[in-house]
Amino acid sequence: MKHFLDTWDWSVDELKDMVELGFLFKKLDKKGTLPELLKGHSVGMIFAEQSTRTRVSFEAALTKLGGHAQYLRPGEIHLGTGYEGNYDTAKVLSRFLSGITIRDLDHQKVLD
16 A cells, blocks of 8 residues: 655656546546445544645545545544654554544654
């Protein structure tokens, strides 16, 4: 599996393929034939700051693909605290979730 942490980690062709896949999904959704590729999967979403568009778009997409979005609010999880560091939190979440989405202004936190 290849993680998406930075656009520089992907070739131009890989990025184009992802955009084309997005257009295909949109077309299938309009026809009502979008497959539930994420059925039985949960994805955790962590946003350092409030984000209406990003949160709603991820939740809608996961639902349409048959998955479940779990919003992990800052202050409700121990991310980056002395109690449970970033590594420990990532390890625990990776055991229970199929994927993790992180939006943070500090890119190093995402990489860590």
